[in-house]
Amino acid sequence: MRFNQFSKSSDSGFVHALSSEITPQAVYTQRRDWLKQVAAGVAGVSLAAWASREAFAQTPSEVVMRPGKLAPLTGAVSRVSGANTMEKITTYADASSYNNFYEFGTDKSDPAKYAHTLQTKPWTVEVEGLVKKPGRFDLDALLKLSPMEERIYRLRCVEGWSMVVPWVGYSLAELIKRVEPLGSAKYVEFITQADPKTMPGVRSRVLDWPYVEGLRMDEAMHPLTLLSFGMYGEVLPNQNGAPVRLVVPWKYGFKSAKSLVKIRFVDKQPINSWGRSAPQEYGFYSNVNPNVNHPRWSQATERRIGEDGLFAKKRKTLMFNGYEAQVGQLYAGMDLSKLY
């Protein structure tokens, strides 16, 4: 483009580029793909360094560097509103070593230590309940069900820390539309894997197993609600909920159930595991809300893992984790201090 699109003359408002001057989408996507290929090492190393910088400048998703640990699983840049935060992405090392996945132990380092035993092949997800087309989906079918997108989401844990994670997957709505819920289906229940043989934490009685989560139908259908199969351009590591998990970015992390085996459509609000275990501490909605404190700590602030220094002040937590513009209307008229 030859001139600054934001320059303004007194009489003409914004000066717009002529349509002939705008690079056609096909051309610039091609250019980006080429840059990505070069960055991936197709061309010489020095050229790659230049090209990767160029590619990174294009969209946030291209900032994501593959850690090179697991099979690649890439997604196109998502066009869903709010799906591409520009914030600094948490390192893969932190995102894959600091996890709450109680099926493998209650310590945050336990999942990375013990989740290698999880069997992710073969894997099927059963869809049942109030739908016209129930069925068993094996993982390959799910992977092919809809094009993969990369979504860079903030993740806010109820414990007061947060990360920024580039997930790969597609909107859960894609799956829901395919199974055609009945009008009576008001909620979706997510049931996760609980195998005492491969998940040592399941032998403890910290929670009732299997771990269960739930969403209201409109929440489940919201485009930001992600069915995720990968992160950082690769398939999910076991400790992050392989092979398929839920990611609901405006809710506390525990709502995003890992290693899903069953999705059930129901007419009554499901009782989620934490709600059952400590109803005074964890509500069904569990929307990120700086104004509703956990009984044992404040939710007004959070520490961004790997970024906020040890002695730095914690950052302010945003309403709906910063996704208020996208999801706020789902809760219009609800008293969120009661329905937390």
Added chain:
Amino acid sequence: MKAALHKALQHRSAKPVAWLLCFLPFVWLVWGAANNALGANPAEYLIRATGDWTLRLLCITLAVTPLRVMCGLPELVKLRRLFGLFTYFYVVLHLLCYSWLDMGFEWTEIAADIAKRPFILVGFSAFVLLTPLALTSFNRAIRWLGAKRWQWLHRLVYIVAVLAVLHFFWMRAGKNNFAEVFVYASVLGVELLFRLRRLVAGTKTKT
């Protein structure tokens, strides 16, 4: 075996060695914080580790009398003050880490947090009750107060033990994760029972 223990405890390096051992966790935490070796969330690690070491040293401090009596190791008593003061050292660090790393030294918010959250209030009370014990830990304080009064004052540590376990229990309650709480509660429980039994039996001698 016992002779060796006697000898080791009587050795003039017994106290410096105990001091060094108690100080090691602190060295590790400082080193870990400086070298980014405390995991993805160093602030949380420091707050929890200082709390853990407070509980451990409290267990050790309260083990001195039962071990001394039951194992016939009177020399142990000379380590008691050292253990007690290190308990206080770690609880101060624990409170400091919470106030600084968690609350950013926002005093009004810290005050509100203490008032509002029973689990913090209980922990803070334990700290407050330990403070006069640390302040009167030197020999002259015993003379000033008189041995009897001093001893009564220092029995506050039993209340501190109960509060410390309650604080830890509450912290873990949200996640039904009581394995470690049970360990500390058992150790401190046995130590308190020992004293209760001696009290009931009326054989309590000057400690």
